Structure formats: structure tokens, C-alpha cells
Amino acid sequence: xxxxxxxxxxxxxxxxxxxxxxxxxxxxxxxxxxxxxxxxxxxxxxxxxxxxxxxxxxxxxxxxxxxxxxxxxxxxxxxxxxxxxxxxxxxxxxxxxxxxxxxxxxxxxxxxxxxxxxxxxxxxxxxxxxxxxxxxxxxx
Numbered sequence: 537x538x539x540x541x542x543x544x545x546x547x548x549x550x551x552x553x554x555x556x557x558x559x560x561x562x563x564x565x566x567x568x569x570x571x572x573x574x575x576x577x578x579x580x581x582x583x584x585x586x587x588x589x590x591x592x593x594x595x596x597x598x599x600x601x602x603x604x605x606x607x608x609x610x611x612x613x614x615x616x617x618x619x620x621x622x623x624x625x626x627x628x629x630x631x632x633x634x635x636x637x638x639x640x641x642x643x644x645x646x647x648x649x650x651x652x653x654x655x656x657x658x659x660x661x662x663x664x665x666x667x668x669x670x671x672x673x674x675x676x
Contacts, residue, residue, distance in 0.1 A: 574604040575670050576629055576636055576663055583661070583672060590614040599672040618647040627658075634665045635673070 542629035579598050595610060596602055602610075627639040638661040646653045662674040 572631065572636065572665075573629055576638060577626055579663060579670050579672065580624055580626060580638060580640060580661065583675075584624045587622050589618055589639070590620075599675075601671075601673060613651070618650060621645040624659075636663045636665075636670070637661075638663060 574606045580598040582594065585591075586598065592607070592610065592614070621644070623643040625641045627641055630639075639662060640659050642657050642659050644655045644657075646655070660676045661672055662676075663670045664673045
């Protein structure tokens with residue numbers, strides 16, 4: 537489970553209809569890059585989704601520098617649990633040049649051996665900006 541907070545503004549009347557898409561609006565949207573903050577949050581959400589889905593390829597998409605030992609441990613973890621829900625709340629993002637430290641509060645609800653276990657922890661995730669975008673370099 538990935539935590540997402542949605543804020544719906546109250547309004548006095550019906551919502552206005554969206555303006556038709558124009559080539560100028562598409563070009564302006566394409567020219568406006570996403571902020572590093574937005575992309576980093578998406579990488580953290582993908583990391584949580586990869587764990588929940590037990591998807592090694594998805595995991596590798598956000599942490600491509602995984603060692604053989606890391607991969608083995610992750611695969612063992614995937615096999616050891618029936619299901620795992622992961623909630624990650626970003627506490628802070630500290631940009632450091634081409635790196636960023638992301639502090640997250642993590643809550644795992646694990647089903648294994650016919651029992652449910654809940655663990656909470658704080659993690660520091662180091663991300664690095666590459667040519668293709670932000671990726672996880674280290675998870676502590």
C-alpha cells in the first residue's frame with residue numbers, strides 16, 4: 537500500500553470544463569520539466585511498489601546498480617513473504633549537487649507464515665542524477 541494524500545478543494549458551483557488541448561499548450565507542457573522533488577518522490581513510490589509487487593525488474597529500474605548479493609537478498613525476501621504492503625512517507629529531501637538524500641518513514645505490513653507483522657522504520661535513501669534521470673544509489 538502506497539500512501540497518497542489527495543486534497544479536493546471545496547467549490548460553490550460545478551467545476552469548470554477543461555480547456556481544449558492545443559499544440560501550444562502541449563509544447564509548453566513538454567518544455568516545462570518536472571521538478572527534481574517530483575521525480576525523486578516518484579522514484580521512492582516506485583521503490584515501494586516494486587517491493588509490494590515482488591517485481592525485481594521494477595526494483596532494478598530505480599536501483600540499476602544492484603549487486604548480485606543485493607539481488608539474492610531481495611529475491612529471498614520476496615520468497616519469504618506471502619504479501620507485503622509498504623507505506624513510505626517522505627520526511628525530507630536534501631539536494632547535494634548531483635545527489636539527494638531522502639529521509640522516509642516506512643511502515644511495512646507483512647503476511648508470512650500465517651501471521652501478520654507490522655514494522656516501522658526510518659530510512660535514508662541516496663539518489664543520484666544520471667543521464668536518464670534520478671536513480672537509487674544506496675538504501676540505509
